[in-house]
Amino acid sequence: MSKAKVAVIGSSSMDLVVTSKERPNAGETVLGESFKTVPGGKGANQAVAAARLGANVYMIGCVGDDDYGRAILKNFADNAVNTDYVEPVTGVASGTAHITLAEGDNSIVVVKGANDYITPAYIDKAMKRIKECDLVMIQQEIPEDTVEYVAELCKKVHVPLLLNPAPAREISRKLIENATYITPNEHEATVLFHDQPIKDALMAFPEKVMITEGAAGVRYFDGVKEVLVPSFKVEAVDTTGAGDTFNAAFGTAIAEGKGIVESITFGNRAASLSVTGFGAQGGMPTREEVERVLSE
Numbered sequence: 001m002s003k004a005k006v007a008v009i010g011s012s013s014m015d016l017v018v019t020s021k022e023r024p025n026a027g028e029t030v031l032g033e034s035f036k037t038v039p040g041g042k043g044a045n046q047a048v049a050a051a052r053l054g055a056n057v058y059m060i061g062c063v064g065d066d067d068y069g070r071a072i073l074k075n076f077a078d079n080a081v082n083t084d085y086v087e088p089v090t091g092v093a094s095g096t097a098h099i100t101l102a103e104g105d106n107s108i109v110v111v112k113g114a115n116d117y118i119t120p121a122y123i124d125k126a127m128k129r130i131k132e133c134d135l136v137m138i139q140q141e142i143p144e145d146t147v148e149y150v151a152e153l154c155k156k157v158h159v160p161l162l163l164n165p166a167p168a169r170e171i172s173r174k175l176i177e178n179a180t181y182i183t184p185n186e187h188e189a190t191v192l193f194h195d196q197p198i199k200d201a202l203m204a205f206p207e208k209v210m211i212t213e214g215a216a217g218v219r220y221f222d223g224v225k226e227v228l229v230p231s232f233k234v235e236a237v238d239t240t241g242a243g244d245t246f247n248a249a250f251g252t253a254i255a256e257g258k259g260i261v262e263s264i265t266f267g268n269r270a271a272s273l274s275v276t277g278f279g280a281q282g283g284m285p286t287r288e289e290v291e292r293v294l295s296e
């Protein structure tokens with residue numbers, strides 16, 4: 001089977017991760033346990049995950065002209081992600097995500113930095129590559145008008161678009177219509193569809209809106225009924241990047257021509273493995289690892 005061609009348009013950041021027993025309240029200081037710097041950013045995470053899962057991945061994004069930017073580029077090379085369309089922006093810092101891991105969950109503040117320079121004009125430079133792809137994946141850590149622009153472009157050139165609407169923000173009806181697949185978590189779904197019950201939103205967009213419900217699984221409407229594709233139980237070390245791994249695996253399977261249920265199951269299995277390692281990319285599995293556990 002030839003590899004699926006996937007373009008990821010999105011953020012590349014350095015994750016600055018603090019682990020702590022407790023999360024500080026506003027105005028409070030607590031003592032943490034460790035500090036680590038690891039590659040992250042929703043776009044980069046999805047690109048790395050898709051490459052490990054066997055896709056030919058073209059990253060389209062920006063980094064700063066700093067040490068973090070150079071480390072991010074090296075990490076792409078180590079994971080066989082093509083960076084012909086990842087440019088360092090002069091005099092600008094790389095994106096950073098400030099992550100606290102405490103009480104079994106993460107909280108994250110993202111500073112976009114160079115990711116804010118991924119403009120519609122920048123996307124035009126990668127037009128030829130985008131047109132050749134089986135699927136484009138995009139998230140929301142880049143400028144809003146770029147996401148709208150890419151969705152229109154993908155519709156025009158008939159390349160399916162997987163929109164992971166994270167972090168949450170209200171989006172236009174046009175963007176929802178232009179995207180082929182949309183994968184909000186439960187919170188993001190309430191922001192996206194604030195004017196209607198989630199059940200109605202699912203029914204309005206059959207086989208388009210896939211709500212990721214964490215440990216429960218992924219819910220969508222198949223045109224006749226609501227379907228919940230269950231997730232796999234594991235002992236979680238760090239849930240950061242699980243959503244990105246789901247998106248990458250789901251997108252890779254779809255780009256290979258697999259059906260919705262099979263693609264979601266592949267995504268769920270990959271995401272469950274990803275939480276067994278530290279850092280957004282630390283536990284992201286290879287294709288062989290996912291296939292082995294799926295066949296057990």
Ligand code: RIB
Nearest residue numbers: 013040041042097241280
């Ligand atoms: O989805 C996880 C990612 O969100 C982290 O890697 C961090 O960079 C934040 O953007």
